Amino acid sequence: MNQEQKIVIIGCGAGGGTAAQFAKKQHRKSKILILEKGKYPQYSKCGLPYVLSGVIPKLSDLFEFSEEWFKKAGITLSTNTLVDKIDVNKKKVIAKKDDEIIEESYDLLIISTGSKPFIPPIKNIFLKDKLIDGVFSIRTIDDIKKIQNSVKKGKRAVVIGAGFIGLEIADNLNKIGINVKVVEALPQILLTTFDEDMSKIIYNKISEKIDIILNSTVTKIETKNGKINQLLIKNNKTNIEQKIITDFLILAVGCRPEVSLAKNIGCKIGKTGGIIVNEKCETNIKNIYAVGDCTEFLDFVTKRPVQIGLGSIAVRQAITAGINASGGNYLMPKGVLQTRTSKFFGLEIAGVGPTMDFLISDKIVTATFKGFSLPPYFPGGKPISLKVIADKKSGKIISAQAVGNNAAQRINSFATAILAEMTIEDFKKLETAYSPAVAPTIDIVTIVCDIISKKLKIK
């Protein structure tokens, strides 16, 4: 690519912003324009819950790259710009910026439209097409601003959804003395990211600090003076209903890919609802890429489509699309690892690879181990529980889940091993770093592999 090409990017989240940067780095002459519907520059959505507690003092702290920063980098960021339509034949996008209609031609287009929060079907949740006063989704800076107003007034909150975000919000509200309850429709917390046994360990730890109501659905909101006052909650197993008085309700039941623009131009949408992209992050439409939460991709191990909504994946797709759009040649690995982590109520958790629900149980072997971060004789060792799953036939590592000390960095070692398609036999021979004040001679990443290795031999 020698001529100056124009790359238009729709959306300036982690995906769009990163794609712009890497496109520019790849080819200095690329003209890059980001169209962002919101009024803010690139900010960290994942950091939002921490502003509620003040752990992150101000919302503006979340800004990662300002309009000025982009300008200096030779990238144009146009905020308040909502793309209405993509015209594939004329290679242009039609958008509305501050009520004015604008058209922008493109040589290459990167769709990074993200996702929108799912609103569960609760009676009275809407008042004239808007969420009723006191009910909030959590996806944007404006959502947090609204919640912050309620935080000042109310002292009781209910969070629906015991996934990463729901629990992070609960933790941050709890930190400032809000009485929080978490309502989860399923029989376990963190269903899509942790297996039942590991989820139970996490539940036992955090339920000491917060009420979690499992197997339960909020069915109705009762209001008082046009504002939320009480929730009707039904146990899905017993059908018993209970009422909970609350000052506000936060919805953290996941997101759905925002694909309407892509759908309209014939981008293939996968089973999960995300735009299908290849290893170059190309859609099926020529010159159009897609990255981030609006896409689906194959899981590295199962090769089945997944739609994850992880910032880490969005950023890696964005690097790929950005480089390729600017004439480079860069491939994603043959699937996403779904490496994930969170920390709430002082507990660090992490995982990589599919959970048991996505695997066929007689084709796998599992092992779990609870150990400590330091040798037994060294004071201050912290507990860590580790689970590993391997393929019965090949012995290859499929996934791992960790709860406790340095869960994330330990899981990164497993992620490396999965990416390298290592077997348990090879990985268990890893010389892990050992020193009494840092880690045991045989780290628990090795011990758990030794356990599963024995099971693999019996099979």
Place this chain on the structure above:
Amino acid sequence: MNQEQKIVIIGCGAGGGTAAQFAKKQHRKSKILILEKGKYPQYSKCGLPYVLSGVIPKLSDLFEFSEEWFKKAGITLSTNTLVDKIDVNKKKVIAKKDDEIIEESYDLLIISTGSKPFIPPIKNIFLKDKLIDGVFSIRTIDDIKKIQNSVKKGKRAVVIGAGFIGLEIADNLNKIGINVKVVEALPQILLTTFDEDMSKIIYNKISEKIDIILNSTVTKIETKNGKINQLLIKNNKTNIEQKIITDFLILAVGCRPEVSLAKNIGCKIGKTGGIIVNEKCETNIKNIYAVGDCTEFLDFVTKRPVQIGLGSIAVRQAITAGINASGGNYLMPKGVLQTRTSKFFGLEIAGVGPTMDFLISDKIVTATFKGFSLPPYFPGGKPISLKVIADKKSGKIISAQAVGNNAAQRINSFATAILAEMTIEDFKKLETAYSPAVAPTIDIVTIVCDIISKKLKIK
């Protein structure tokens, strides 16, 4: 192996003790006898420095497996038993136990004789073949007991040697208010484990808390009433001499493999002074294995012999020798990774793979990066410096060094990548675990690989 074989193990350090355990696990009918010259059961040598400060309260806390424990496991441990000779033809060992001469036949023998501290040639260091009062090496429980007596009396200490152990001792003495100086003959600390640039970072951090005298050799001990009083220290560059008053002197200038028994029976000794063993941990003599600090092995990357003295390697060799001696078939990886870590003066450091000194500079590419453990917007992120070395031609990762937050676990990911022979291009695509409170979207393990990746492309 169906018949009952007798496995004799010389030495009950981490190597001997672990070999015994794995030999027994591999084959319940194996008869296992450990002959240990000291009076203590298996204990952690690496934990010794921490008893000085009281971080580990008692020396007996270091005992990992007692004689009773071994007995229950069906393993006989004979302490106070010094092996004098191995008779290869008659397949027996001759030892002295409490002044009585005993003979023990073996079917298989595992030599785990460890290493002995090197005593530098300092004038007046010996008095009648013994270290003069106030001078200590640090290798055994008895060494620590002696030092503990001096700690009570003295308030000034000099440690010779700024390697892992020297600095750990300095830290632990410093913790209890001893005025410690470290004297290092070389121009940098940690020469064999860290490159000059990384060593400098460590030096700058810890020299705020302790005096380190580089390029200097203790040439003479001056005594007063038969006890150490003053040291003569010479700068190796300027030849300028200075005198330092001290109450005691600790020698931490490394160890030499203890191979006299092995040498006498014709075991091949390598360039490094260690017994040469293969991937099964066999010596060149039939039915005789060797493990731990008394051996040398090939480095995974350079395939050159190394003699490391790391507990982590000793234990992994011991697992291998134990299983094989009991009729199993278990191989070490094709070399040792030399994964290593330590923590002193609050600073965690770690490395894996050879340092630059063992590499040919025009065949490698290096990159270093200083980043933080958390995203910039999240408070509490801790600094971490990371260096990575790759092979210019293949792009494979050769080694990595880290200073700061979670250095060890981050280095474990690199160790995994090296063991899997991954290239920088593959490893930099790793999806690392991301969450604002845990780690950045692109962990610095990836950033440093991205930097080196660009250099690899220019080459």
